[in-house]
Amino acid sequence: MKRRTWHAAVVAVGLSVFLGSGAMAEETIKVGLILPMTGPSASTGRQVEAGARLYLDQHGDTVGGRKIELVVRDDTGTADVTKRVAQELVVRDKVDVLAGFGLTPLALAAAPIATQAKKPMVVMAAATSIITESSPFIVRTSFTLPQVTTGIAQWAAENGIKKAASLVTDYAPGIDAAKTFKEVFTKNGGEVVAELAVPLKNPDFAPFLQRAADARPDALFVFVPSGFGSVFMNQFKERGLAQAGIRLIATGDVTDDDLLNGMGDAAIGVVSSHHYSAAHPSPENQAFVQAFEAANGGMRPNFMAVGGYDGMHAIKVALEKTGGATDGKALVEAMKGMAWESPRGPVAIDPETRDIVQTVYLRRVERGADGKLWNVEFASMPAVKDPVKAAK
Numbered sequence: 367m368k369r370r371t372w373h374a375a376v377v378a379v380g381l382s383v384f385l386g387s388g389a390m391a392e393e394t395i396k397v398g399l400i401l402p403m404t405g406p407s408a409s410t411g412r413q414v415e416a417g418a419r420l421y422l423d424q425h426g427d428t429v430g431g432r433k434i435e436l437v438v439r440d441d442t443g444t445a446d447v448t449k450r451v452a453q454e455l456v457v458r459d460k461v462d463v464l465a466g467f468g469l470t471p472l473a474l475a476a477a478p479i480a481t482q483a484k485k486p487m488v489v490m491a492a493a494t495s496i497i498t499e500s501s502p503f504i505v506r507t508s509f510t511l512p513q514v515t516t517g518i519a520q521w522a523a524e525n526g527i528k529k530a531a532s533l534v535t536d537y538a539p540g541i542d543a544a545k546t547f548k549e550v551f552t553k554n555g556g557e558v559v560a561e562l563a564v565p566l567k568n569p570d571f572a573p574f575l576q577r578a579a580d581a582r583p584d585a586l587f588v589f590v591p592s593g594f595g596s597v598f599m600n601q602f603k604e605r606g607l608a609q610a611g612i613r614l615i616a617t618g619d620v621t622d623d624d625l626l627n628g629m630g631d632a633a634i635g636v637v638s639s640h641h642y643s644a645a646h647p648s649p650e651n652q653a654f655v656q657a658f659e660a661a662n663g664g665m666r667p668n669f670m671a672v673g674g675y676d677g678m679h680a681i682k683v684a685l686e687k688t689g690g691a692t693d694g695k696a697l698v699e700a701m702k703g704m705a706w707e708s709p710r711g712p713v714a715i716d717p718e719t720r721d722i723v724q725t726v727y728l729r730r731v732e733r734g735a736d737g738k739l740w741n742v743e744f745a746s747m748p749a750v751k752d753p754v755k756a757a758k
């Protein structure tokens with residue numbers, strides 16, 4: 367071998383080793399999962415992460431020979447932290463996808479970063495209608511408050527409830543819920559006699575429950591975010607509203623499967639509407655609940671877990687469609703119109719709005735043969751879109 371040829375060969379080998387290791391480093395596809403893992407919404411973080419991990423355990427974590435890696439970051443439920451963490455994940459960790467988002471203000475804080483970085487942002491938990499409009503890179507696998515509130519408002523009007531009061535947590539999803547409840551209940555002949563909004567931080571429901579009772583409604587409609595249902599239920603019980611003949615109706619966030627079994631008899635008979643119940647009787651859901659409990663020390667999955675599970679489905683199937691390519695626009699395009707059978711029932715991503723279309727169920731809390739409390743579904747409305755965007 368001539369000296370120059372030898373030299374070129376060494377360079378070529380060196381180069382291929384260098385490129386080879388570079389390609390190796392690029393091989394993992396990174397999903398940055400930003401969630402409240404501490405603070406009052408920690409149950410949301412725990413449930414979403416467990417759902418996302420279970421999906422990968424069951425369906426495999428590789429696409430086209432590349433491994434999908436979850437990079438989990440705790441934003442403590444604080445929007446400033448969400449924003450900083452999203453920036454770090456994009457710039458330093460070079461994630462391909464942003465996902466998670468436990469509360470509306472946190473999703474809204476990250477949206478401009480997804481837009482700027484052109485990264486898909488899969489909202490697995492937060493549920494204010496407007497969120498998907500804050501970035502063209504957002505796809506949502508959770509739900510919207512107007513989507514799930516319509517059902518209970520209609521049911522109330524059709525089931526002898528003439529006067530209702532509403533009590534919601536005072537921030538965007540609560541405002542969505544109260545507004546939708548009033549619109550639909552009033553349109554169907556009901557009257558809203560009091561509208562109450564309780565602070566998100568350290569809520570004391572007692573004075574608001576007193577005002578609700580004073581308005582003498584037939585029923586009280588309630589929304590509180592996941593994680594707050596037990597505190598509410600205890601105070602509802604203590605104030606004696608049920609004894610005063612006031613029925614409790616709600617979105618499923620209140621009778622959250624994560625907390626429901628600990629709420630005791632006060633929860634029995636509560637009617638709610640929502641998109642997921644751990645008691646959903648499909649074989650897909652029974653397998654999901656069993657596997658989820660087995661993988662998480664007996665923890666029952668709630669609607670946040672299913673948002674994480676389905677969010678990973680959307681991400682993985684989109685990657686399969688692009689052949690493992692991680693271009694943000696291509697991944698979002700691949701998610702538009704995607705339809706599948708979720709543990710919650712049939713779901714699809716609306717190609718126009720990038721929001722989830724799903725069945726909404728009416729449920730009643732009952733004590734099962736196993737002695738535990740469950741949200742038992744008794745009616746369903748198929749293929750419900752977010753009504754706010756559908757009306758635009």
Ligand code: PHB
Nearest residue numbers: 469470492493591592619
């Ligand atoms: C939200 O902040 O968007 C949110 C959080 C928890 C829920 C519903 C909505 O249960």
